[in-house]
Amino acid sequence: MIQAPTLALSQSSDFVTACYIVAFSLFILGIRQGTHPRTARRGNLIAAAGMLLAIAITLSLDVVGNGALILIGILLGTGVGVIASIRVQMTQMPQMVALYNGVGGGAAALISWSEFRHASGAGSIPLDIFVPILFSTVVGSVSFWGSNVAFGKLQDILPSRPILLPFQHIFNGFLLAAILAGCVVLGIDHDSPSEALFIAVLIGAAVLGNLFVLPIGGADMPVVISLLNAFTGLAAAAAGFALDNVVLIVAGTLVGSSGTILTIEMSRAMNRSIGNLLFSGFGAVSAAAGEREERPVSSIGPEDAAIKLGYADSVVFVPGYGMAVAQAQHAVKELADELQKRGVEVNFAIHPVAGRMPGHMNVLLAEADVPYEQLKEMEEINPEMPRTDVAVVIGANDVTNPAAKDDPDSPIAGMPIIEVDQAREVIVIKRSLSPGFAGIDNDLFYKENTSMLFSDAKGAASDIAAQVEEL
Amino acid sequence: MSLITEITIFVLAAFVGFEVISKVPTTLHTPLMSQTNAIHGIVMLGGLIVIGSADDTLEKLIGTIAIVFGTINIVGGFLVTDRMLGMFRGRDRKPKQVEEETVTPGEAGQ
Numbered sequence: 046m047i048q049a050p051t052l053a054l055s056q057s058s059d060f061v062t063a064c065y066i067v068a069f070s071l072f073i074l075g076i077r078q079g080t081h082p083r084t085a086r087r088g089n090l091i092a093a094a095g096m097l098l099a100i101a102i103t104l105s106l107d108v109v110g111n112g113a114l115i116l117i118g119i120l121l122g123t124g125v126g127v128i129a130s131i132r133v134q135m136t137q138m139p140q141m142v143a144l145y146n147g148v149g150g151g152a153a154a155l156i157s158w159s160e161f162r163h164a165s166g167a168g169s170i171p172l173d174i175f176v177p178i179l180f181s182t183v184v185g186s187v188s189f190w191g192s193n194v195a196f197g198k199l200q201d202i203l204p205s206r207p208i209l210l211p212f213q214h215i216f217n218g219f220l221l222a223a224i225l226a227g228c229v230v231l232g233i234d235h236d237s238p239s240e241a242l243f244i245a246v247l248i249g250a251a252v253l254g255n256l257f258v259l260p261i262g263g264a265d266m267p268v269v270i271s272l273l274n275a276f277t278g279l280a281a282a283a284a285g286f287a288l289d290n291v292v293l294i295v296a297g298t299l300v301g302s303s304g305t306i307l308t309i310e311m312s313r314a315m316n317r318s319i320g321n322l323l324f325s326g327f328g329a330v331s332a333a334a335g336e337r338e339e340r341p342v343s344s345i346g347p348e349d350a351a352i353k354l355g356y357a358d359s360v361v362f363v364p365g366y367g368m369a370v371a372q373a374q375h376a377v378k379e380l381a382d383e384l385q386k387r388g389v390e391v392n393f394a395i396h397p398v399a400g401r402m403p404g405h406m407n408v409l410l411a412e413a414d415v416p417y418e419q420l421k422e423m424e425e426i427n428p429e430m431p432r433t434d435v436a437v438v439i440g441a442n443d444v445t446n447p448a449a450k451d452d453p454d455s456p457i458a459g460m461p462i463i464e465v466d467q468a469r470e471v472i473v474i475k476r477s478l479s480p481g482f483a484g485i486d487n488d489l490f491y492k493e494n495t496s497m498l499f500s501d502a503k504g505a506a507s508d509i510a511a512q513v514e515e516l
Numbered sequence: 517m518s519l520i521t522e523i524t525i526f527v528l529a530a531f532v533g534f535e536v537i538s539k540v541p542t543t544l545h546t547p548l549m550s551q552t553n554a555i556h557g558i559v560m561l562g563g564l565i566v567i568g569s570a571d572d573t574l575e576k577l578i579g580t581i582a583i584v585f586g587t588i589n590i591v592g593g594f595l596v597t598d599r600m601l602g603m604f605r606g607r608d609r610k611p612k613q614v615e616e617e618t619v620t621p622g623e624a625g626q
Contacts, residue, residue, distance in 0.1 A: 146591045149589035
């Protein structure tokens with residue numbers, strides 16, 4: 046036995062509840078501080094401290110047993126979590142969050158399964174426990190599989206294009222109805238529920254999780270991850286109902302509701318409704334219509350780009366996922382420094398959904414020590430665009446596509462963009478003319494004042510910087 | 517705890533979650549998502565509780581996997597969030613932000 050019997054506490058004792066109250070207060074405080082740039086890091090530590098307290102007090106409960114297995118589980122989980130978090134590149138952060146979210150959902154589903162077996166072994170399961178068990182199983186399972194698909198898409202294991210099977214939404218609807226029907230049958234039969242049916246529900250939810258995320262394009266993944274994050278929170282809260290554990294209920298609900306708000310804010314930043322985002326199979330149609338005609342583009346080399354930039358008065362960089370993939374943020378910062386030495390005014394225009402997650406670009410540029418004041422949000426920089434000499438688009442695509450404004454039939458119509466086409470000149474650094482994550486052609490590339498520089502972002506930025514230095 | 521007490525707690529916690537997160541700068545969306553992601557790793561406590569009553573091999577296996585999953589969620593979630601936020605620490609950024617924040621309410625009050 047790991048713990049001495051004298052330490053064993055009852056879950057319903059006042060002392061344990063008091064510790065749980067302290068723990069969830071720390072969670073609330075942590076999230077609150079996480080909403081301000083100055084206190085965010087401390088907020089994260091505060092929440093982590095709350096977690097440590099909650100785990101420590103739970104480990105001393107009388108219902109806890111099988112200490113060896115717990116030890117193995119915690120050691121293994123800590124090892125994987127630490128190694129993965131240290132080794133992950135900043136560019137892979139979004140899929141990492143997806144993965145962590147998935148395992149959380151998986152844990153909720155597995156715990157509910159275990160609790161189901163335990164409770165049904167004793168005969169009848171009271172409905173006030175059974176309903177949360179079923180909810181946590183279904184939602185946890187959807188979240189686990191959905192997050193894994195999101196991870197696969199972002200990691201390029203799965204194609205990032207939306208995959209839409211015929212009648213998929215109708216099929217998904219039937220599947221959801223079947224899962225609910227299974228839950229109702231289990232609930233009616235709660236005196237002796239069938240485990241086979243329970244497992245069928247679990248598997249049905251797994252299939253639904255896969256089918257739900259597959260038709261959604263990679264560009265919308267951040268919103269999906271945020272939504273699944275809220276789902277996992279609710280699954281955790283439901284597990285709290287089933288296990289009669291107050292800290293699970295509060296923490297899970299907090300994540301559920303704050304995650305919902307974050308999801309809404311993100312989709313608002315993309316100017317799309319959540320329904321449209323989840324069910325439209327966004328981009329699938331335009332990807333199928335492959336009648337892209339050859340149009341002329343003007344292409345330049347680093348020397349010409351250096352001259353354009355070096356003799357400009359104001360330059361705006363527009364970074365996108367391409368910069369992240371090429372790890373070009375440091376090279377871009379060097380180029381910005383070179384330009385500033387020559388007295389050029391340099392700013393960075395950050396689209397709210399540039400990259401694969403809101404704030405992704407801010408994180409990367411902050412890593413490269415770009416001063417905070419140079420990072421301009423979209424609303425702030427767009428009015429400046431007509432007065433800008435050169436806008437340099439680095440690995441960004443859809444967030445600069447003027448079709449969002451000009452073409453009401455475009456799949457991204459209405460999405461706010463960085464209006465680089467308003468600048469006097471545009472240089473687009475990109476490896477090829479291939480479409481971005483939304484799978485649509487970008488009219489920007491074919492405009493008169495646009496020059497394409499075909500290269501990877503990092504090489505191009507350091508080449509241009511070297512040329513600027515020689516000017 | 518009675519069901520109705522639990523529902524009361526649920527509803528209040530939901531409102532706290534809505535309130536606490538309003539008006540977040542876009543920059544912090546990702547770290548905040550990551551932090552709340554770590555917090556729902558709390559579900560790991562459920563694993564600690566159910567594994568105590570696990571009698572057969574299957575239940576022990578399920579419980580152990582749940583604990584592994586939950587721990588990855590917690591440890592990985594908080595560490596990744598910390599790494600992200602660590603990048604916002606700038607040499608001279610902090611004093612400037614303090615200034616901005618103290619100036620704005622003053623202006624609003626005039």
